[in-house]
Amino acid sequence: MHFTSEQRLDDGVLERAFTLGEIPGTLWTPASAAPVPLILMAHNNGLPRAAARLAARARHSAASGYAVAAIDAPGCGDRPRSAADEQARADLRRAMQAGEPVDDIFESFIGPLVEKAVPEWQTTLDALLALPEIAGPVGYSGWTAVGIRLAVVEPRIAAAGLFAGGYVPRAQREEARQVTIPLLFLLQWDDEGNPRQGALNLFDAFGSTEKTLHANMGGHVGTPWFEVEEGVRFCDRHLK
Template identity: 45%
Template sequence: MHFIAETTSNGVSERLFALDDVHGVLWSPDGGGDRPLVLLGHGGGQHKRAEGLVARARRYVVDCGFAVAAIDAPGHGDRPKGERDERFAAGMKERIAAGKPVGPHVARYNEELAERVVPEWRAVLDALGVADGPVGYWGVSLGSAIGVPLVAAEPRITAAVFGLAGHEPLADAAARVTVPVEFLLQWDDELVPRASALALFDAFASREKTLHANPGRHAAVPAFEVESSQRFFSRHLAV
């Protein structure tokens, strides 16, 4: 892992890093020290420094004292688009132009991305020197498509916030998730059918899991859910 650049503002250190062809960012309280780590998974078409992701990371650092990391998924941010990424984009345009549903197309692409990104996230944890946690994971939509199989495979992650994702491609991985889960569901989601999202929540094997259902479409998750996730991670990552 190579740290490329570092800036500090208002008590938060932000360091850009590269691990092979993976590009990421690490936020932490100025001064460092061992702290719980939260991994952030960005949404489809976004990247590691999307405005909402950066704002969330800074709140986790300032309000909770956590370190926070995010990486670009393949074809996002600083990572070049490959043939599969270009096919996905073309397929989206065709479906939108024809008035066809895009949800199944997005789910298939997200499943492919997860196969590539889960090993990358685990390598980042190794490179950051994380031996046994505590580590949390937050990610909705694409962030859940990647995060559910990641949490199922990675024992260092001890709590997770998911949401805006459906049951079909994630059922097997969800059945292997046993850590505490907070799950966000948008009641009027135009991409993920409500019944599919509820089925995914039901599939988690966690003894502690909480469903947060709010009215609105896919991208209309209320801002107060950020505070809820802070309380959730503070309960489960405290050392």
């Protein structure tokens, strides 16, 4: 892991950009010098780690006493996009504008993206836990499809907060029954691109004995800020 820049933010949080091979990422750590638990934070469907909503969540969690890391998924953010990536996005835009079904396009695009992203998160986790300022345990927050796969294959993930907005491939819908860690599942009741019944079915499928569903009125980007604060309290219960 090679740190390429750093800045101390107004709330005392240290923000550092890093590269790990071809993986670009950002690490936020609190002002405290003591080793702290870690939260892996992924934006839904691989949007950039620099997205304002993700950065705000990361800063708040870091100021609350956590190390928080985000990376760009393959083909997203600062990562190069292949011709296949560009074609998939073009097909998706065309289908949505035409009002056509998009599940098959999402499946062909998001399914392989999850398969590529999860091993990179595991490689990143290895490097992060080697840093003296990070002690674990490890939580996860964000992109549901990646969170499901990580919870199944990565025993170091102790709890997860998942956002229902975003396509979940068939493979991860089937894997949901294998997820047994504590979960906080956030649902926007009026999400224009994600039918709520699918999210409710997914919540029901999770194998966790401790799982909580928070549903709020509003569209895809309308998650209230108090849910960010609730996410920190959820992590406090399970990671501290």
